[in-house]
Amino acid sequence: MAEALETVSRNRCFGGEQRVYRHRSAETGTDMRFAAFLPPQAGEGRRVPVVWFLAGLTCTEENFTVKAGAQRVAADLGLMLIAPDTSPRGESVPDDPQGAYDFGLGAGFYVDATQEPWSKHYRMESYVARELPALVESALPADMGRQGIMGHSMGGHGAITIALRNPGRFAAVSAFAPISSPVNCPWGEKALGGYLGPDRAKWREHDSCALIEGGARVPDLMVDQGTADNFLEAQLKPQLLEAACARAGIPLTLRRQEGYDHSYFFIASFVEDHLRWHAERLRRAPHP
Numbered sequence: 001m002a003e004a005l006e007t008v009s010r011n012r013c014f015g016g017e018q019r020v021y022r023h024r025s026a027e028t029g030t031d032m033r034f035a036a037f038l039p040p041q042a043g044e045g046r047r048v049p050v051v052w053f054l055a056g057l058t059c060t061e062e063n064f065t066v067k068a069g070a071q072r073v074a075a076d077l078g079l080m081l082i083a084p085d086t087s088p089r090g091e092s093v094p095d096d097p098q099g100a101y102d103f104g105l106g107a108g109f110y111v112d113a114t115q116e117p118w119s120k121h122y123r124m125e126s127y128v129a130r131e132l133p134a135l136v137e138s139a140l141p142a143d144m145g146r147q148g149i150m151g152h153s154m155g156g157h158g159a160i161t162i163a164l165r166n167p168g169r170f171a172a173v174s175a176f177a178p179i180s181s182p183v184n185c186p187w188g189e190k191a192l193g194g195y196l197g198p199d200r201a202k203w204r205e206h207d208s209c210a211l212i213e214g215g216a217r218v219p220d221l222m223v224d225q226g227t228a229d230n231f232l233e234a235q236l237k238p239q240l241l242e243a244a245c246a247r248a249g250i251p252l253t254l255r256r257q258e259g260y261d262h263s264y265f266f267i268a269s270f271v272e273d274h275l276r277w278h279a280e281r282l283r284r285a286p287h288p
């Protein structure tokens with residue numbers, strides 16, 4: 001499968017390498033790009049733990065890679081970082097009819113669409129949770145027995161729901177300002193309604209709080225949320241996740257960070273804490 005990957009760029013970085021790859025995706029039916037940071041510990045027969053970063057609305061594989069400043073700590077901790085794109089792209093891929101930023105291109109919401117015209121290409125759950133991991137495992141020195149997942153905003157929703165929907169796969173899960181309950185906010189209602197149709201029961205299969213209420217579990221969870229985030233009250237609602245975790249007995253470390261907004265300056269400020277949280281749990285995870 002490695003030959004399916006085309007290298008877009010390779011840059012030496014903190015003793016490791018920041019790479020960007022392009023490949024043909026069977027799930028989305030498009031070319032997809034993803035970023036991979038390989039720490040210096042990787043290679044020559046040595047596989048390293050992997051941390052996935054799922055980005056938010058309007059992002060590509062580039063935002064986290066160039067703005068979060070995660071590579072220095074990942075190199076220190078020996079973590080591979082994989083950052084996928086947030087939607088299929090290309091001339092054949094439909095977009096929001098009004099060109100809005102919260103649906104369509106850059107807004108795949110990490111679900112497999114069931115509704116026309118989205119269902120042909122918008123298959124981001126299968127892409128991120130199945131196709132891309134298989135490709136990463138075959139082409140890169142990744143230890144798939146030790147995986148963590150984190151994300152921001154729409155990508156925080158993606159990270160938590162994909163972990164909840166794949167029990168046992170991720171030893172560590174964390175998020176920056178996640179959309180805690182898409183069935184209870186305008187971004188989520190628009191996206192899940194568009195991609196999955198009007199049956200709200202289908203939306204709940206991709207809602208962190210509803211999944212937890214239904215019995216899905218992660219070992220524990222870390223969330224950072226800025227108090228000056230302009231999306232906090234209308235879209236993110238961390239209190240819903242807090243209540244769901246409390247009811248389910250899931251240990252949640254929710255840190256309300258005074259004065260921080262929704263930007264990558266916020267992510268860059270706390271990404272080291274998240275990577276250390278992941279590294280500690282991945283160290284304890286069983287080797288394959």
Ligand SMILES: N[C@@H](CCC(=O)N[C@@H](CSC=O)C(=O)NCC(=O)O)C(=O)O
Binds near residue numbers: 055059063067153
């Ligand atoms: N452009 C929009 C706001 C879009 C935005 O803030 N996107 C965030 C993620 S929001 C939730 O998923 C983001 O990460 N943007 C990219 C970046 O590099 O900051 C608007 O105009 O309001």
